[in-house]
Amino acid sequence: MSMEEYGKLYVVPTPIGNLEDITLRAIKVLKEVELILAEDTRKTGILLKHLEIQKQVFSHHSFNEHKTSKSIVERLLSGNTIALVSDAGTPVISDPGFFLVRECLENGINVECLPGPTAFVPALVNSGLPADRFTFEGFLPHKKGRSKRIEGLKEEDRTMVFYESPFRLVKTLEQLKEAFGSERRASVSRELSKLYEENVQGTLEELVTYFSSKTVKGEIVLVVEGCKN
Numbered sequence: 001m002s003m004e005e006y007g008k009l010y011v012v013p014t015p016i017g018n019l020e021d022i023t024l025r026a027i028k029v030l031k032e033v034e035l036i037l038a039e040d041t042r043k044t045g046i047l048l049k050h051l052e053i054q055k056q057v058f059s060h061h062s063f064n065e066h067k068t069s070k071s072i073v074e075r076l077l078s079g080n081t082i083a084l085v086s087d088a089g090t091p092v093i094s095d096p097g098f099f100l101v102r103e104c105l106e107n108g109i110n111v112e113c114l115p116g117p118t119a120f121v122p123a124l125v126n127s128g129l130p131a132d133r134f135t136f137e138g139f140l141p142h143k144k145g146r147s148k149r150i151e152g153l154k155e156e157d158r159t160m161v162f163y164e165s166p167f168r169l170v171k172t173l174e175q176l177k178e179a180f181g182s183e184r185r186a187s188v189s190r191e192l193s194k195l196y197e198e199n200v201q202g203t204l205e206e207l208v209t210y211f212s213s214k215t216v217k218g219e220i221v222l223v224v225e226g227c228k229n
Contacts, residue, residue: 007034007076009104010083011097013090013116016219017193019050021117027051029114033083037072039096043087060084062096069100076109088219090118094138094163119192120161123221126199127159127187130226134159140172150179157226166190166216170208176224177204185225191218 010029015021030036030053037060038044044057060068076082084091084100090113091097104111124131135158140146153160164172169188176184182205189199196218200210204224 005079006109007078007080007082008110008112009076009101010081011091011101011111011113012083012085013114013118014044014047014085014088015193016088016117016119017191017197019047021193022047022051023114023116026114026116027053030055030083030085033081035075035080035082037082037084037100039086039091044085047085060096060100065096065099069103072100073103073107073109076104077107088117088119090116093118093120093136117193119163119189119219119221120223122192123187123189123199124159124161124223126189127223128201129159129185129187129223131159134161136161139163142168147175150175154179155227155229157228159226160224162222162224164220164222166218166220169216169220169222170211172222173204173208173211177208180204180224180227187223189221189223190216192221194218 010033012026012029030051036044036055036057038057039061041057041059048055072082084097086095086097089095092101101111120136124134135156137160140149140162182203184204186204186207187199187201188207188211191197200207
């Protein structure tokens with residue numbers, strides 16, 4: 001069977017907050033595929049209800065993707081078209097999906113990623129820090145290897161982008177301040193595209209002070225200036 005006779009896996013970005021950020025093409029694909037793979041079926045169900053789309057939704061997340069990918073690949077090889085979505089943003093970018101995409105490509109299945117929402121792009125733009133060269137670091141390790149990872153970035157001269165939990169934000173800012181220096185500039189973006197979106201710029205010292213005095217909620221994107229030396 002040729003690749004043209006196989007099904008196709010569509011990687012479909014979904015809104016990171018504001019449901020109006022879904023693209024027309026993404027809606028079209030979600031309506032036409034035979035199955036939707038969702039990181040959290042409940043959250044995807046809310047989006048599908050908003051879009052008035054009724055479709056079979058199957059749970060596919062970081063805890064089961066190694067087990068479920070084989071059966072998904074078999075469905076694709078038999079000619080099915082399937083969409084992969086995460087809770088928010090573009091799958092694979094600090095979200096499940098990498099393993100399935102790799103399995104599809106190794107089996108000759110066509111994979112098509114649609115353009116769409118990704119949290120780090122507006123955060124990087126809003127930061128006011130250089131965006132011509134940057135490195136996406138995603139989530140820092142929670143425990144093992146965390147200090148080593150941060151230490152390894154001390155001489156990085158590109159703008160650095162991190163994802164972080166609101167519960168670890170202050171701790172991360174303090175660790176970066178200790179490693180990079182208190183005057184290193186940074187920007188914290190939270191609740192992007194939502195009603196209470198907040199973008200705060202300043203030195204690491206100033207950001208530690210600001211966020212230590214308040215309760216932090218929402219998904220966090222942290223953008224940090226690169227080393228100037």
